[in-house]
Amino acid sequence: MSKTIIFDFDGTIADTLDSVVKIVNDHAEHFGYKKVTKEDIPYLQGKKPREILSYLGISIFKLPLWIKKIHSEINKEITNMTPTVDISPLLSELHHDENFQIGILTSNTQENVKQFLEKNEMGFFDFIRTGKSVFGKSHMINKIIKQRHVSKNEAFYVCDEVRDIEAARKSGIKSIAVTWGYNTKDALIKENPDFLVNSPDELRNIIMS
Secondary structure, three states: OOEEEEEOOEOOOEOOHHHHHHHHHHOHHHHOOOOOOOOHHHHHOOOOHHHHHHHHOOOOOOHHHHHHHHHHHHHHHHHHOOEOOOOHHHHHHHHOOOOEEEEEEEOOOHHHHHHHHHHOOOOOOOEEEEOOOOOOHHHHHHHHHHHOOOOHHHEEEEEOOHHHHHHHHHHOOEEEEEOOOOOOHHHHHHOOOOEEEOOHHHHHHHHHO
């Protein structure tokens, strides 16, 4: 039976943090919230999205328009972004191994993801699922499991945020948290992921074991 490896995108594969911070700050005055300082970043990396929005003072009423604007601006910057770590060798290995199917699950847009993958020559994925669900990421994971006939015992979600670990647990699949993304190592540890890795080599060892 093949293993299914689902990757998060922002932070896990694409180094979007600096660009996102710049874009968020560029629109702070228009949407009426505080800017993110360099000193804020380590603190915010230990927080959940809802806590970050509260800290910045982003109005819930302006949130849908703000998210749309941020995604639009990221789209303009996506071709300048690079991978967070050198994960291409591992992705290529998984892609050419018939015992694996690999995909992306992200709240980023399909267009952004495809542009990034094309620009960085990372066309290794069997599927890409994008968008948001009112039921959360676990609902989207469950749709992938159902549509692609995935065994939960052989499925992993590779991610970099606390909310992703929660989604994997809720869906009944294993989480592999990476320490090179958005949330800090300490924040990830507190959420008790099934595995925690510091490098693509460590990730490979877990996936292949």
